[in-house]
Amino acid sequence: MRVDATRVCGSMAGMSQPLSSADLPAYWQLILPAIKAVEAAGGSATSAEVEDGVLAALDPSDDELAVMQPNRPSVSVYVDRVKWGRSYAKLIGALESPRRGMFMMAPLGRELLGMPEDDAVTRIRKLDREYRRNRRHEAPTETDDSGVDSDPAGEDPVASEEGDTTDTLTWREILWSRLHEFTPQAFEEFVLLVLREYGMNLERVGGTGDEGIDGIGTARITPILSSRVAVQIKRYNPDGKPVGREVVALLQRDAAYIGAERAILVTLGRFSEPAKRAAIATTPTVELIDGKRLTDLMLEKKMGVKVQPVVDEPWLARFQDGV
Numbered sequence: 001m002r003v004d005a006t007r008v009c010g011s012m013a014g015m016s017q018p019l020s021s022a023d024l025p026a027y028w029q030l031i032l033p034a035i036k037a038v039e040a041a042g043g044s045a046t047s048a049e050v051e052d053g054v055l056a057a058l059d060p061s062d063d064e065l066a067v068m069q070p071n072r073p074s075v076s077v078y079v080d081r082v083k084w085g086r087s088y089a090k091l092i093g094a095l096e097s098p099r100r101g102m103f104m105m106a107p108l109g110r111e112l113l114g115m116p117e118d119d120a121v122t123r124i125r126k127l128d129r130e131y132r133r134n135r136r137h138e139a140p141t142e143t144d145d146s147g148v149d150s151d152p153a154g155e156d157p158v159a160s161e162e163g164d165t166t167d168t169l170t171w172r173e174i175l176w177s178r179l180h181e182f183t184p185q186a187f188e189e190f191v192l193l194v195l196r197e198y199g200m201n202l203e204r205v206g207g208t209g210d211e212g213i214d215g216i217g218t219a220r221i222t223p224i225l226s227s228r229v230a231v232q233i234k235r236y237n238p239d240g241k242p243v244g245r246e247v248v249a250l251l252q253r254d255a256a257y258i259g260a261e262r263a264i265l266v267t268l269g270r271f272s273e274p275a276k277r278a279a280i281a282t283t284p285t286v287e288l289i290d291g292k293r294l295t296d297l298m299l300e301k302k303m304g305v306k307v308q309p310v311v312d313e314p315w316l317a318r319f320q321d322g323v
Contacts, residue, residue, distance in 0.1 A: 021077045028128045030085025035109045044104040052242045054082045074177030076239035092127040176238040187235040191266050197301045212254050230260035236269035238291045245274040255284045
């Protein structure tokens, strides 16, 4: 049976009724796209690069990305399954992980890419069933054959591959969701406040819906030297498609037109690898602040995030019973 994740996505794009998780590709349908993403990146890639590569190749619609996990309303089911697909590409032996958050092509992965796609998908499905059967010590269920599996049991691919903790993921997800609820105008004002907290002298420009520069001002480099900086703020969905190089290129053009020496692009989402390369390929260079970095900045300045003391049990355990 042919299972084509691209065809699955394309067939749903024209649907008018609300989508559910059952309408989205299962995690195992995303294993081969994950392998292809690593190959396209040159045989090795970070977790984020694999994820971005799969999303760029399959190009899910905004409606597909907007289907959220019922128990985690700020987490896109589609993006979550991309991560599971990446995880299981490693678990079945198609990818190797020399360290957390890094993936490289394994011999099995190259073998699968050299096969006709129908045969590769069939083999991947067999390897996936075998892995899960061996782990669970039980036969696959009918649900395993439906093509719309629930997320596989076992380790959280985000925690096991990226080295992040459940608590860290939770506060970030909550914060991203809350910030995404802001109106575009409120989000722009908030980001400008964050940047001012880091010593920038900024004036807001443009207006609601404006596609150009949102802020202009200066950033002090030394006590006697400063730089003129243009700021653009994009309140994109944290689980949406990565910001591409064309957005960076347009910002560079607009920043140069108003005489800025540097630019800053802030988004709740992520940046594609071409966008990252474009940001430093020409002047004015662009400082990219994605959703993760924005929440780090907020945490450092305690803006909307409370830091509570936590008892370090392992440290205290060293002194227990005179140890």
